[in-house]
Amino acid sequence: AQSVAQPEDQVNVAEGNPLTVKCTYSVSGNPYLFWYVQYPNRGLQFLLKYITGDNLVKGSYGFEAEFNKSQTSFHLKKPSALVSDSALYFCAARDSNYQLIWGAGTKLIIKP
Amino acid sequence: NAGVTQTPKFQVLKTGQSMTLQCAQDMNHNSMYWYRQDPGMGLRLIYYSASEGTTDKGEVPNGYNVSRLNKREFSLRLESAAPSQTSVYFCASSEQGAGNTIYFGEGSWLTVV
Numbered sequence: 001a002q003s004v005a006q007p008e009d010q011v012n013v014a015e016g017n018p019l020t021v022k023c024t025y026s027v028s029g030n031p032y033l034f035w036y037v038q039y040p041n042r043g044l045q046f047l048l049k050y051i052t053g054d055n056l057v058k059g060s061y062g063f064e065a066e067f068n069k070s071q072t073s074f075h076l077k078k079p080s081a082l083v084s085d086s087a088l089y090f091c092a093a094r095d096s097n098y099q100l101i102w103g104a105g106t107k108l109i110i111k112p
Numbered sequence: 113n114a115g116v117t118q119t120p121k122f123q124v125l126k127t128g129q130s131m132t133l134q135c136a137q138d139m140n141h142n143s144m145y146w147y148r149q150d151p152g153m154g155l156r157l158i159y160y161s162a163s164e165g166t167t168d169k170g171e172v173p174n175g176y177n178v179s180r181l182n183k184r185e186f187s188l189r190l191e192s193a194a195p196s197q198t199s200v201y202f203c204a205s206s207e208q209g210a211g212n213t214i215y216f217g218e219g220s221w222l223t224v225v
Contacts, residue, residue, distance in 0.1 A: 032210045032211050044155075044204075046213050098210050099157060099170070102155040104152065
């Protein structure tokens with residue numbers, strides 16, 4: 001079955017430290033991968049996506065993600081975390097029917 | 113810069129009542145979606161419309177109906193609300209194609225008592 005896993009319900013990082021939010025996927029064919037962020041009581045905002053090409057994808061707010069085909073991973077990263085990065089982060093992948101399969105979300109908490 | 117607009121923002125319903133959530137997008141997208149979000153369960157697709165004139169069931173369609181009124185508008189109807197339908201509902205839109213980004217509305221908080 002096709003799936004997206006975000007193995008950590010919550011990630012805690014000190015402000016200024018690098019952050020990583022993990023995502024692994026299982027989809028057939030070429031993967032199309034997405035990261036979204038959700039702030040409290042708001043809709044989901046698109047951060048970045050991998051379609052093809054360079055394995056390191058840069059997105060909004062200084063975030064980037066690394067596509068690793070052999071490990072079927074698409075981890076979200078940021079070199080220096082801000083308190084304002086605290087939010088819920090979702091990873092998603094397109095399946096063979098072109099629908100998005102969503103991970104359960106990871107709550108990112110950045111402590112001052 | 114409206115993007116995807118959905119109404120109402122908040123609604124409280126009694127069990128058995130009906131209501132319609134409205135959604136409109138101004139990005140000229142072909143595809144539109146309705147999702148629900150519940151704690152710990154991520155996003156689940158209720159219905160989608162790949163293009164004007166078509167609608168298809170998603171993962172959790174029971175208890176819902178949709179109408180793709182035109183290219184801009186896609187409504188979600190609860191015919192007889194149940195407490196299990198208490199959730200946050202998101203409308204979204206995208207161009208057709210696997211690599212295209214989905215854009216979301218701000219959400220509708222629905223409580224069924």
